[in-house]
Amino acid sequence: MMEQFKPPSKAAIYKKVKDCGASKAILKRILPEWWHDDLLLTNSGLLQFSLLLKNRLGIQMELEDKGSINFSLLPASIQFKKRSSTDYDKLSASALLAQAIGKTFIKTLRYNEVEQNLERFFRELSQLQNVDLNGVVTALWDHNIPVLYLDKFPAAFSRPAGTIVRDSDLYTIILSHKHRSPSTQLFVLLHEIGHMKFGHLSGSGVITDASVSALGESLKEETDEQEVEADQFALDTLRNGVDIQNIIQSIGFIQRPAELALLAQKLNREMNVNPGHFVLSYGRKSRNWPLAHQALKFLEQGEAQNIFKKHYLHALNKYEFKKDDLELLERMQ
Structure with missing residues (x-):
C-alpha cells in the first residue's frame, strides 16, 4: 500500500x-x-x-x-509547572525537546535490556549518610535512571529548571537550569525525584518545572498539590528530619559568610543536614541572598555541570547506543 x-x-x-x-x-x-x-x-x-x-x-x-x-x-500526560510570567508556547517547545531526549535514552535502556528498580533506589537514597549531588546522581545511574543535563538548550526556548520523562515503566530526569551550585541543582533534582516518588505521572508523559518554589522563585497561583509534595520530599531528604527553620530562628542575625558556612558544616557533622541547603534556607528566611551565596563559596565549587557530565561520560561506556540516538544526545550536551 x-x-x-x-x-x-x-x-x-x-x-x-x-x-x-x-x-x-x-x-x-x-x-x-x-x-x-x-x-x-x-x-x-x-x-x-x-x-x-x-x-x-x-x-x-x-x-x-x-x-x-x-x-x-499518542496518549500521554504533559504537565507544566510554571510562573504566570512564563511563556506557554516556549515552555511547550522545551517540554517536547526534553521529551525527545528522555524517550531516546529510554529507548537505549530497552535496547540494553536493563530495568529500573525504583523501590531499591528510594531505599538506598534514604540510607545515604551524606546527601550531596554526586551521591544522588550516582545512586540514580546505578539503578539505570538517567540524569541528563542539557547544556546546549536553544536560546529561543524557555530553559526549565527540571523535567521528568516517563515512557511506560521507565523514567529519565532532565535538568537544564544554569545554576552552577551543586546545592541548588540538588534541590531541583530531588524535586524531580519527588514527582517519581509520589507517582505524579501515572503513565507515559512529561512534567516540566519552569522553576522551583523552594529556591525562592514563587510559582504563585500555579503552585499545586504535586509541587508541594515534590518540594516536601526534597526538603525532608536534605534536612534529615531536622527542624532547621527553628534553628535559623534561634541563631538570629549572621553578618559574615564564613560564620554561616561554619555553622552549616557543624550541622552536617552532627545532624546530617545538607550544608549547602542550610545556607540557602538561611538566605531565603533572612532575605539575605548575597550572604548565602558568599557562604556557598566556602562550602562548594561551582561544578554542578561537571558532575552531570562525568556521569554521562561514564554512561557512554556502560550502555550500547544506536548511532542516531547517540547523535541526538550528544547534540544537547
Whole structure:
C-alpha cells in the first residue's frame, strides 16, 4: 500500500506536524544530521520520518483511506509547572525537546535490556549518610535512571529548571537550569525525584518545572498539590528530619559568610543536614541572598555541570547506543 501512496507536499506535512505542537525549530533539533526534507517526497523517507516522530516526540502518523495523512499525539500526560510570567508556547517547545531526549535514552535502556528498580533506589537514597549531588546522581545511574543535563538548550526556548520523562515503566530526569551550585541543582533534582516518588505521572508523559518554589522563585497561583509534595520530599531528604527553620530562628542575625558556612558544616557533622541547603534556607528566611551565596563559596565549587557530565561520560561506556540516538544526545550536551 505504501508503494502506491503519493506523499503530500513538504509544507503540508510540516503544517500538520506543527498542529501537534512540533514546530520546524523543534524538528530541526530532533531529526538526525543525515535528514533532508526531500526525503519526505519518497515513501521510504516518509516512513522514516513517521518513526522518528513517534519514537522521539510521541507523534503518530496515520494513513487514511482517501490517501491523505494525519498526525496525532499518542496518549500521554504533559504537565507544566510554571510562573504566570512564563511563556506557554516556549515552555511547550522545551517540554517536547526534553521529551525527545528522555524517550531516546529510554529507548537505549530497552535496547540494553536493563530495568529500573525504583523501590531499591528510594531505599538506598534514604540510607545515604551524606546527601550531596554526586551521591544522588550516582545512586540514580546505578539503578539505570538517567540524569541528563542539557547544556546546549536553544536560546529561543524557555530553559526549565527540571523535567521528568516517563515512557511506560521507565523514567529519565532532565535538568537544564544554569545554576552552577551543586546545592541548588540538588534541590531541583530531588524535586524531580519527588514527582517519581509520589507517582505524579501515572503513565507515559512529561512534567516540566519552569522553576522551583523552594529556591525562592514563587510559582504563585500555579503552585499545586504535586509541587508541594515534590518540594516536601526534597526538603525532608536534605534536612534529615531536622527542624532547621527553628534553628535559623534561634541563631538570629549572621553578618559574615564564613560564620554561616561554619555553622552549616557543624550541622552536617552532627545532624546530617545538607550544608549547602542550610545556607540557602538561611538566605531565603533572612532575605539575605548575597550572604548565602558568599557562604556557598566556602562550602562548594561551582561544578554542578561537571558532575552531570562525568556521569554521562561514564554512561557512554556502560550502555550500547544506536548511532542516531547517540547523535541526538550528544547534540544537547
